[in-house]
Amino acid sequence: MGCISSKNVSCLTDQSVSPVQENVPEPKFSTNQQHRAFVDHSLETSHNSRRSRRSKRLGAGSDLRIGVSLISGLSHRNVEAEQAAAGWPAWLCSAASEAVHGWVPLKAEAFQKLEKIGQGTYSSVFRAREVETGKMVALKKVKFDNLQPESIRFMAREILILRKLNHPNIMKLEGIVTSRASSSIYLVFEYMEHDLAGLSSNPDIRFTEAQVKCYMQQLLWGLEHCHMRGVMHRDIKASNILVNNKGVLKLGDFGLANMVTAKNRNQLTSRVVTLWYRAPELLMGSTSYGVSIDLWSVGCVFAEILMGKPILKGRTEIEQLHKIYKLSGSPPDSFWKRNKITHATSFRPQHTYEATLRERCNELSTTGVFLLETLLSMEPEKRGTASSALNSEYFLTRPYACDPSSLPKYPPNKEMDAKHREGLRRKRANIKQRDSGVGRKHKRPHRTEHDPKSYAKLPIRQDTFEDKNITNDASRATTATQGNYYKLSDLPMTTGPASGFAWAVKRRKDPDNISTLTYYQPSSRSQLSGTSVAFAKNTFGLNLKPDNDSAWEVQGDDDDQIIEELPSEGKLSRIGERYGSLDGSGLDFSQREEDSPKINLEHLQYGKQSISGPLIFKSGKIDEILQRNESNIRQAVRKSHFQREQDDR
Numbered sequence: 307m308g309c310i311s312s313k314n315v316s317c318l319t320d321q322s323v324s325p326v327q328e329n330v331p332e333p334k335f336s337t338n339q340q341h342r343a344f345v346d347h348s349l350e351t352s353h354n355s356r357r358s359r360r361s362k363r364l365g366a367g368s369d370l371r372i373g374v375s376l377i378s379g380l381s382h383r384n385v386e387a388e389q390a391a392a393g394w395p396a397w398l399c400s401a402a403s404e405a406v407h408g409w410v411p412l413k414a415e416a417f418q419k420l421e422k423i424g425q426g427t428y429s430s431v432f433r434a435r436e437v438e439t440g441k442m443v444a445l446k447k448v449k450f451d452n453l454q455p456e457s458i459r460f461m462a463r464e465i466l467i468l469r470k471l472n473h474p475n476i477m478k479l480e481g482i483v484t485s486r487a488s489s490s491i492y493l494v495f496e497y498m499e500h501d502l503a504g505l506s507s508n509p510d511i512r513f514t515e516a517q518v519k520c521y522m523q524q525l526l527w528g529l530e531h532c533h534m535r536g537v538m539h540r541d542i543k544a545s546n547i548l549v550n551n552k553g554v555l556k557l558g559d560f561g562l563a564n565m566v567t568a569k570n571r572n573q574l575t576s577r578v579v580t581l582w583y584r585a586p587e588l589l590m591g592s593t594s595y596g597v598s599i600d601l602w603s604v605g606c607v608f609a610e611i612l613m614g615k616p617i618l619k620g621r622t623e624i625e626q627l628h629k630i631y632k633l634s635g636s637p638p639d640s641f642w643k644r645n646k647i648t649h650a651t652s653f654r655p656q657h658t659y660e661a662t663l664r665e666r667c668n669e670l671s672t673t674g675v676f677l678l679e680t681l682l683s684m685e686p687e688k689r690g691t692a693s694s695a696l697n698s699e700y701f702l703t704r705p706y707a708c709d710p711s712s713l714p715k716y717p718p719n720k721e722m723d724a725k726h727r728e729g730l731r732r733k734r735a736n737i738k739q740r741d742s743g744v745g746r747k748h749k750r751p752h753r754t755e756h757d758p759k760s761y762a763k764l765p766i767r768q769d770t771f772e773d774k775n776i777t778n779d780a781s782r783a784t785t786a787t788q789g790n791y792y793k794l795s796d797l798p799m800t801t802g803p804a805s806g807f808a809w810a811v812k813r814r815k816d817p818d819n820i821s822t823l824t825y826y827q828p829s830s831r832s833q834l835s836g837t838s839v840a841f842a843k844n845t846f847g848l849n850l851k852p853d854n855d856s857a858w859e860v861q862g863d864d865d866d867q868i869i870e871e872l873p874s875e876g877k878l879s880r881i882g883e884r885y886g887s888l889d890g891s892g893l894d895f896s897q898r899e900e901d902s903p904k905i906n907l908e909h910l911q912y913g914k915q916s917i918s919g920p921l922i923f924k925s926g927k928i929d930e931i932l933q934r935n936e937s938n939i940r941q942a943v944r945k946s947h948f949q950r951e952q953d954d955r
């Protein structure tokens with residue numbers, strides 16, 4: 307698909323600086339050979355055009371690093387003036403002019419905004435009709451603070467990365483809607499009817515092996531393109547994989563994506579990827595990971611479309627890791643020696659786990675199991691690459707991947723629709739329960755299967771550290787012990803009443819004696835994490851039994867009531883993550899992420915309270931923390947509701 311119609315619009319006005327070949331019909335291919343030919347050709351074109359752009363000293367939008375230096379070579383004032391004349395808002399030109407270089411903004415009147423079709427952590431997505439052509443598009447309203455250059459620059463990073471990519475299996479940015487007077491922007495994408503989360507969770511849809519191969523192949527083609535262009539996606543999950551009615555799959559949401567550069571290789575943040583899809587090295591706090599984290603996520607998606615539900619649904623980082631061990635087997639001794647993991651002892655399970663992947667995927671062909679095992683290897687280097695996955699036996703043996711056009715036309719069913727259905731189901735269940743007078747007081751609704759965001763994002767909600775060296779649960783625990791500091795997230799967490807964590811409620815009832823803070827189980831389905839136990843023991847001298855591995859696990863796959871209360875706190879922490887790599891020096895993709903200054907959430911649009919701010923306090927002030935935390939939770943919930951109302955407008 308080319309640009310939005312050229313009259314209203316305007317993607318790239320200057321074709322010589324176009325980062326992508328605009329207005330070129332999208333290539334279609336259904337075999338690996340056709341795809342390979344496309345990749346070879348596009349890489350060649352890209353290298354040639356880069357060379358010519360470099361020599362012309364133009365082309366800021368295409369090669370991001372070149373872009374930055376070229377822009378800085380030009381007079382910033384001139385560029386800004388030119389962009390302002392083109393209709394871009396001043397705040398955007400001054401903070402991230404390279405993101406829109408060579409483009410002119412689309413006008414809001416060119417689109418008729420229809421219903422809301424998606425709600426992400428950083429965005430609200432609407433279906434819209436392009437007035438002139440009647441074409442359906444998706445308008446993604448990105449959340450950021452236009453008064454904060456850092457916030458603008460990180461929003462702009464998504465634009466720059468999207469402009470760098472050009473592939474039929476990658477969501478293409480078709481334009482940007484804004485105006486000189488506007489404080490917001492909308493990214494314009496082709497409208498996609500489905501996402502893989504919605505399709506795979508639909509009990510009426512069961513994919514054949516040829517269909518699974520078709521989706522997986524398209525996903526891997528798209529990912530191969532990203533990796534070849536040096537882009538790590540860092541948020542691959544079923545809901546970010548969109549599918550249209552022609553059976554074409556596109557990888558979307560590049561909001562957490564980053565470039566792989568020599569400079570940033572060892573300085574990335576580990577707080578990326580939604581928990582259920584997060585690779586073990588990230589859970590262990592790695593800051594020097596590579597594109598193989600995306601392959602792990604692809605493995606999780608592969609299993610999800612085979613099984614109809616996410617395969618690794620942890621609620622905390624440590625529980626996620628434990629579920630991984632149970633699925634892929636605990637790593638051998640050599641793993642710990644070779645990978646030199648800080649605080650390895652905290653991550654090592656007490657028991658050896660045999661892999662259970664084969665049993666869980668017993669309907670999958672041998673070649674499929676082999677590919678899945680490869681993608682879900684504990685050791686990043688054993689996961690291979692997107693290209694090696696595409697060349698695996700799985701795709702080369704019968705039944706071959708079907709042609710996308712032969713895929714059925716599914717009824718609308720996105721992650722969002724699944725949530726709607728779940729909402730209706732809950733309402734009906736509540737009414738029934740109320741009418742029959744059965745059930746607990748204040749019973750909270752259950753979360754849909756496909757809502758990893760709420761709890762998947764929970765564990766990383768408190769990632770603003772006093773000590774920049776603290777990068778994971780284990781190190782938090784250690785530092786806490788040494789420095790007499792602790793974090794709330796290191797304490798045991800159980801389900802409980804809306805007013806706070808169950809253990810916290812129990813603690814309040816007995817405020818004088820902290821050592822009575824024992825393992826709290828009654829109404830809970832979640833239990834203590836191993837790290838929490840060790841931490842509590844070290845810090846408070848508490849004996850928080852049980853001390854076996856099963857304590858890591860949340861019993862059952864059902865939801866956790868208290869976590870239900872926290873979406874906006876999770877949201878804030880994701881914003882913290884996203885903006886956590888700022889150094890105020892512009893859109894330099896090589897900048898350190900791990901060392902970045904703490905994000906000041908106060909300026910974000912959610913309010914002035916530092917909801918997910920530092921939660922490291924001197925020990926002995928537990929009541930203060932509990933109170934503060936509970937009031938933060940309540941505020942976060944109120945703000946989340948308010949924000950949702952605003953977003954819906």
Ligand SMILES: Nc1ncnc2c1ncn2[C@@H]1O[C@H](COP(=O)(O)OP(=O)(O)OP(=O)(O)O)[C@@H](O)[C@H]1O
Pocket residue numbers: 423424425426427428429430431444446477495496497498499501541545546548558559560561720721722759
């Ligand atoms: N082009 C599109 N067509 C149809 N729906 C879309 C499109 N792009 C996004 N959506 C819907 O909007 C949702 C949110 O979009 P997106 O994932 O880009 O936002 P985000 O704020 O980065 O979300 P997240 O919290 O998942 O990181 C998607 O899950 C999807 O259902």
